[in-house]
Amino acid sequence: MSGKPDLIALNAASMYDLTGLVAVVTGGASGIGLMISSVLLANHATVYIVDLDEKLVKGIAERYSDLAQESGSRGKMVGLQGDCSSRDAAEKIAAALAQHEDYVTVLFNNAGIMGGAAEPPKQLSGDAFKKSYSSLTDEDFHNLGPYFLSSAFLPLLVVSKSKAPYGDKFEPQIINTVSMNGWTKDPATGGHNYPYLLSKGATGHMTSLLAHDFLKIGVRVNAISPGWFVTGMSAPGTVNEYGISSKQGTMESDDFGFKTPAGGSGQAKDVGSAALALVVNRFINGESILVDGGTLLVHPSKY
Template sequence: MSKPDTTLLHASSLFDLKGVVAVVTGRSTGIGLHIATTLAINGATVYIVRLDEEQVVKTAGKWNELMRVEQPQSRGKGAGSLKGLKGDCGSKWPGRGEATGEAGGGEGRLCHRVVNNAGVPGKGPTKVPPTAISSRSIYFDKLDEQDFYDAYRVNSIGPYFLSTAFLPLLVASKTKAPYGNKFLPTIVNTASMNAWTKDPATAGLGIPYILSKASMGVMTALLAHEIVPLGVRVNAIAPALFASGMTRPGMVDEWGRSTIEAKDVGSTALMLLVNSFITGETVLVDGGCLLAIVFSVQLERSYCGFFLGSLLTFVEYGT
């Protein structure tokens, strides 16, 4: 029996993505950009897909130049890069046409990774003191069917069609990829912490957004189950609120970065790429935010919370 090759366990080997082809949808800012640049810096060829072609091409060019200057040692054969690609992430046609045609056709008819990150916030009501009349007003009168259609179209329906359209290219990567069987093909969806909080206040009061993002967790498990025979994995990342061009335009700099470090999201995406034994899972990336929310709610609603509240009031005011 041959000895184990310990060099394969080096970080430089585990995360060497040379030869990997990935497609990442989104606004080319925030989470999508964090994932795309992490993959590209580690050697992957990454197509960024969004409707604004001028902006996505500009972003790709700026980051390619930065990588060329700061990482000349990685710019050899098979080095990573970003490529801008126009596509409507909320409809079925880009999956059948431009996205699969250009991304797959330009890379030897294969694709290793599809990241469904595109999303829209959806319309949210204004919080008012709860009464039967006010509740009807904010949850019924001020929301239309179209508000839900718009959120589901981009946040759920589009990712479903894009994922399934890429299946032939994903499967092809198992036999045609230059890196051999080092990586299994994978789909990664961007869900949301809000699927667990059930509180519109944590999602800009966007009820359609919360419902559509919660469906991503179900779709992740469903697709993972259905395409197991193909050897394609499906997982999801569920972040807390990350600043991006969608959520916090003023907090995104000229490079598309937010105040959240790229490594927090990028490293999670990288882990889901290199670990071939994870599928059907949704990974929460929120810095403990959900734990704090759950604790505060439990504390507020419990007898213990009432007792502690009374005690703190006595200590502060003496009554």
């Protein structure tokens, strides 16, 4: 079937045998979350994907679990319906996980929403800029769900050090999806979507804060900052039943107002291999890995 992912091709070297590792990926039924989830699955992890759409998340999990069996992966994927936007919802997701697993190795705070965009003003005047910026409303700016999810999953993460069958092979960790837009100074790289840009900047700073604070309980906190990756959000109508866009890897970012020097767009192996590096390397803590194809080398940033 065209667009069916090859899990064997996504499987890294044997040093990335993630047998026994339990990962939770919010927003894992589509986009970058699914890219990360598929690579973890290919490397024998048990992956729980969380999404608002129950039909979508269950269907994706079933298809990828079938692929895992076909390819010889010892991993599995399980779909959970859940809302990642509030404290109470985060607690419900953690409670649901606890019904299935005694521990969690890695929480990927990946889910997010875009909010509204402030179109660049055509005139360089105070009035024009005010009209552009004030087009956004209070509803466009949303809560920082990753904070509450990180809190909710701490007990399951900490207990992995005593209950996981792999011993000290993998340390518990939270990995946040920040985006290159958490570090950019050019709003064009984020479609002038200020709620999105600001939320990603906040998540990047939260990564450092929690990494420092959670040293006390032995939980690492890192982040991945992807650049141009084609998903159903950026290319509506191009995604197949496996959640893969037909334009993944080939669609250029130029039409969206910014440059990606590497050309084309990122693919599952690009962001997935970054996730694997963070999972297996205990010497990385409080960092954000930029996976942007060189975009922030040509656009001003604070990275």
